[in-house]
Amino acid sequence: MLHRQRANATEIQTEATMNQGVLAGKTVVELGSMIAAPFATHILQQLGATVIKVEPPVGETTRKLVRGGPSGSFLAFNRGKKSLCLDLQKPQGKKVFRKLVEDADVVIHNLSPSASKKLGVTFDDCNALNPNIIFCAIKGYGDGPLSQEVASNPIAEAATGIMFSNRIDGRPSRLGPSYHDQFAGCYAVISVLAALLSKDETKRNIELGLYETGLHIAARDLLGVQLKSQLLGRPETEPSAEFSIPGYGSYEGSDGRWVYLVMLTDDHWRKFCAALQIEQIDDLTTLRERRRERSRVEAIVRNAVAQYEYDVLAALLSKHGVGFTEVLSADRVLSAAQAQAPGKYSEFEFKEYEFQAPDLPIPILVRSDELTTAPPLLGENTDEILASLGFDTAEVSDILDSRAAIPADTEQALWSLPKARG
Incomplete structure (x- = not known):
């Protein structure tokens, strides 16, 4: 049952005094897939920005990853956003996107370089429409010989030394969670906030490489091996404390915990x-x-x-x-006493399903409204956004009829399996 996480805050704060977040009034346009860009805009939304998630007719990738429906990534990083379903390969879809950019403050995407050019979502495209736009592109690689190549989280792990030391049965393996994607999302947020503070117009065109993010994260290990090479005359990776210090690690008690x-x-x-x-x-x-x-x-x-x-x-x-x-399994984490303290997570309903989603752990800066708003259905806000952009009723009908923009199908089942009972 949904119960209480925000109950105390709701009782204390009236609607008039409710904290809308430090970025209230800012509009962010996201063209995101998987994790990096959606995670960045998730943080911006938690800080108060209005995030319009522009999705293709098939929907963002994480909408279809679990039993034909939304994955944990989608549920965690897209709540409270608005979904505008556009076909950017159609002239009317491009027209809607251009009007959207004209009124926006920030555009964030993690499209491939070739896709961003094809769809007209480069800095030059957006800046021509809105000279004040802050533009952040999260790419596989920054400037360099691989700048036009595609990279993903495990590629960044492999290329920056992390995977070499993380082995399963002797085979270099990815860490599991896509932490490099999430770090890149955090770096994107830092960049956007810095650009909002800066009066220098040249700081509004931000390119962030997933590979370069991995390099920065790996700095401790990269410098550690340099140090050992100079001290010992040979390269030697600094071991994890868990494997080099006895008594540091996991141990089983008499009850199996x-x-x-x-x-x-x-x-x-x-x-x-x-x-x-x-x-x-x-x-x-x-x-x-x-x-x-x-x-x-x-x-x-x-x-x-x-x-x-x-x-x-x-x-x-x-x-x-x-x-x-x-050492807790994922199903027990939010039952811990510390996690149950107010302000740690918010609860929301998505169709007939119930979820608890951790919030950004900076309560003083995070909005207190819309934290219990579910992620949007694909195209859930299409009609609303088209009207807000100034299209009249006839134009909206024409755009929808051409399938350049698509509203939500509210009757479509989200997952191929029915909800389990009990």
Whole structure:
């Protein structure tokens, strides 16, 4: 059942005093697919901007990824947006898009370079319509020999060293979640906010490479290997703390629940030993000694944790100031006490389905209106937006009849399987 996350805020704030976000009044046009651009505009929407999601007749890719319907990515990163379904290959579709850009503040897309040129969605195209437009293109690669090539999240991981060190059965593998896409979306938001603050017109044309995003994220590891090469005379990747510091990682309790321990320093080790009443061992007091006796230390920690049920263990660790948390499966995350505190997530209904979606964790800047608004159906706001752009009734009918713009099919089932009961 939908219940309470925003209840307290709703009771306290009247409609007149409701926070509309620091970007209230700004209009953002998104031509996004998958994650990078939709994630960027999701953040801007949470900050108060009106986001108009321009989608092709088949819909944005993430609308059809799970059982023929919307995926978790679509549900998480598109709530509260408006959907305008346009065929930009038709003259009337292009006409609608041009009028949209004329009145917008920001355009963000992650189209391929060739697609943006074909559809007339380059900076020059948009700037000719609106000299004040802030334009942000998230590409596979920035300037360089690969600038016209296509890249995706796993390609960025592979090309910037992340994948080489993340192996499953010896095979370089992607991390799992598309964090590089989301980082690129964050960098896009930073760029847009900077451009809004700047009076320099040359700062309004922003190009952001997913590859270059990956390089920046990997800076710690890239400099670490440079340091080791100069110290040791050979390249050596800096290992993760989890694999180089004993006592740092996941351990299973007596009830089958897992705890993750952060044990970086000698002080961390002392606190852990005090918490679980482990006698101090003279030859394990320093990190250097514990590293030398890694297998021995791992056995001590593993056996100590295995004696306790999680709740008892958590109380002991917390009392002694040990850094830890339970390793949670995704279905349990939002049931945790910390996640249940007000302001962490919002609830919304999408057709007959119910969802809880985490909010941007900067409550003082985030809007308090429209957080419980579901993602739009494909073309849900087409009629409304066409009217707002000044097209009269006859023009709207002509545009819709030509299928240059398409309204929502409210009767279409979202997923191929019916909602599970229970």
